[in-house]
Amino acid sequence: MKLLVTGGAGYIGGVVVHQLVAAGHEVTVIDDLSSGYADVVPAGVEFHQMDVHDVAKVLTPDAGFDGVLHFAAKIEVGESVKYPERFWDTNVRGTLTLLDAVRAARVPRFIFSSTGSMYRATAEPSTEETEVAPQNPYAATKLMVDLMLAGEAAGHGLGAVTLRYFNAAGAVGHLGERHDPESHLIPIVLQVAAGKRDKLALYGDDYDTPDGTCVRDYIHVEDLASAHLLALDAIKPGRHEIYNLGNGNGFSNLEVIEAVRAVTGHPVPVELQARRPGDVVVGISSSAKARRELGWEPRRPDLHDIIRSAWEFYSARLG
Structure with a gap:
């Protein structure tokens, strides 16, 4: 498949990109390098240093992408409390811009990098049915994207998967x-x-x-990454599925x-x-x-x- 990976020069995104390439996929990476590193991107992979808001320059209707894996986001909880507007801009507005491009280009598959920190804390392991109660703007932005994806799946037939990580390490x-x-x-x-x-x-x-x-x-980042490749094969048109990933x-x-x-x-x-x-x-x-x-x-x-x-x-x- 021909795949676009946003935030593919970051920690988790970078490991996923390497696994995708090893599996034989054609990968393009965009990353603004605000928290990622260019040396993470494998040799031979097309790379654009670019803000997610500008993704339509690469994700064009004639580009022929089969899927998007979306990692580009601001992630520091403390920063989200102090500067929530930065998180609304990157994580919500940036994702909305990306979904506009996905829709225009008729990309059928979308995988979203999310967080298990949005669940209400309980003594029992969190399932996908555990009550969602974000305690900070960061987690709230991730929930907002899930709501967007549910709408895109129902309204436009997008096949989407949200992967809610626990503690990558x-x-x-x-x-x-x-x-x-x-x-x-x-x-x-x-x-x-x-x-x-x-x-x-x-x-x-x-x-x-x-x-x-x-x-x-704590879950090994290699295990976390492997779930993305499995999700690519499991995506169904018009469905938005959520999966928790942890040990x-x-x-x-x-x-x-x-x-x-x-x-x-x-x-x-x-x-x-x-x-x-x-x-x-x-x-x-x-x-x-x-x-x-x-x-x-x-x-x-x-x-x-x-x-x-x-x-x-x-x-x-x-x-």
Whole structure:
């Protein structure tokens, strides 16, 4: 298939692009490089440094694209609270512009990169039927796009799939997390282990969990990416389907810290601080629907393996 990938120079988008190319697809990438890196894009892949609002310059009616995979978005929750207008502009208005181009070009397939953080937190694993209750503008923008996709499917016959990620982690060779500033737990703990940070701030150890710290579902980015290729084959015209992607297992903050110590062999000094307002206590995914309907199965669910791949990536960049 001939595929357009927005945000294909980013962390998850980049891994997906490499898998698409390996599977024999013809891929074009657009990315404004505000948080992505040009060296992520494989050699030979057509690349346009471009804002998603300008996508119609590439996604033209005569371009012959068979599908779009949409990763281009602003993702930092804290920034979304401080500057919500930036997220409405990129994540909502940008996606609406993209869908206008998709409709004009009669592209039949659309895959959307979304988040499991929009679910109301419960002690049980979140399914696609769990109540949706966005707690910040970032998650709200992702929900808005789902509403748009449902309308495009019903009104214009678009075949669309939303993949709601939980906590992407790990690396695939030279493809890993390079956020600046970094806000995700595993790369932050690795920075402490590498001596790039003095200590790790641990926010709360008195939650109602086995060791008192928050619990998250971490999924290897390679497993996450593979679901996109399966979804491409499963898309049905006029249908919008939603799938959760996670390991289905929860790992506490303390378990992550201990795993980093074990993998790296380095100390990780920890400073206990007060709870942060709004932190979800337990966030775990049920991916039963993706397993059942897409035939998807995480192949790298082990926390130590996830951290080891991230550490190898991070160590290589340290030189």
